Amino acid sequence: MRITRILGLDPSYTETGYAVINFTDLKVIEAGSIRTKPTSTEWERLSAIHDALRSIVLAHELSFAAIETPFVGKNPLTAIKLAPFRLPFRRNSDSPVRPCPG
Numbered sequence: 001m002r003i004t005r006i007l008g009l010d011p012s013y014t015e016t017g018y019a020v021i022n023f024t025d026l027k028v029i030e031a032g033s034i035r036t037k038p039t040s041t042e043w044e045r046l047s048a049i050h051d052a053l054r055s056i057v058l059a060h061e062l063s064f065a066a067i068e069t070p071f072v073g074k075n076p077l078t079a080i081k082l083a084p085f086r087l088p089f090r091r092n093s094d095s096p097v098r099p100c101p102g
């Protein structure tokens with residue numbers, strides 16, 4: 001499969017950044033952030049982010065995603081909390097989007 005468009009993600013429960021990039025000419029097609037309510041639980045936030053990303057994936061007919069590796073610094077719990085962001089993009093999932101090769 002030839003990569004033509006890619007979804008780039010900067011995961012966060014409070015504000016997840018994203019960009020849809022045309023891989024052939026490296027132009028940004030769409031970029032923005034998905035904000036969640038601070039009063040929501042982690043799973044409510046994850047669900048809201050999932051729904052928003054699903055709309056983006058379907059609207060742009062995306063097949064691949066690149067997810068920023070979290071910088072944990074002094075708090076290793078950050079990596080644990082952000083782990084669910086990677087689940088829909090794992091190789092064996094039923095998601096239409098796959099991790100970028102390489």
